[in-house]
Amino acid sequence: MRLALPDLTLDLRTDRGVFSPGRIDPGTKVLLLGAPPPPRRGHLLDLGCGYGPMALTLAARAPEATVWAVDVNERALELARQNARAAGFADVRVVRPEEVPEDVRFAAIWSNPPVRIGKRALHELLEHWLARLEPDGAAVLVVHKHLGSDSLHRWLAGRGWRVARLSSRLGYRLLEVRPGPPAEDGPGDGGERPAGAGEG
Ligand SMILES: C[S@@+](CC[C@H](N)C(=O)[O-])C[C@H]1O[C@@H](n2cnc3c(N)ncnc32)[C@H](O)[C@@H]1O
DSSP states (O other): OEEEETTEEEEOOOOTTSSSTTSOOHHHHHHHHHSOOOOSSSEEEEESOTTSHHHHHHHHHOTTSEEEEEOSOHHHHHHHHHHHHHTTOTTOEEEOGGGSOTTOOEEEEEEOOOGGGOHHHHHHHHHHHHTTEEEEEEEEEEEEGGGTHHHHHHHHHHTTOEEEEEEEETTEEEEEEESSOOOTTOOTTTTOOOTTTTBO
């Protein structure tokens, strides 16, 4: 399938048995269109990469960075590797989660996280990887409001992360998560923008 964004076009192979094989997931598209530009250097992570649309967009937008793409689905990893090679991003590191060296810290994490694994598993997964952000790093997560985005926002803020809602489009909340205590002068649970900001 073709991923067409204002700044790049990628042709990607998908297959049955991976997430959203028939089309670019609309939540993924919301993230790819709405996320701030990734840091130019350092380590960048696509958490739950599927066949790779986010990892390859990171690689295209930050050619000097080291992009990691992790998933637990072997077929997804295979496709992401093929897609990276075909797009000319041979350096994208497509690996199982445990293959990322312990000492790697991320300047940015992008994820359309696997909410269907259940709240507890999702929280554990996010805590594990968010703890590996650099102090000035940021994660961008996309989650649909019907799949718990607002309770995830509150939970992250309650765990001491600084969370901001960057936008809300088609029911998908785009959350930016940064290390550190919630801003003291921020509204509500962690600096969310006024209702309706970026609504579309
Ligand atoms: C919502 S899909 C997003 C896929 C891809 N990023 C996209 O946008 O099309 C979430 C992905 O997370 C993967 N996943 C599930 N559990 C995981 C885990 N523990 N660690 C890493 N990835 C996981 C799933 O296999 C799936 O590919």
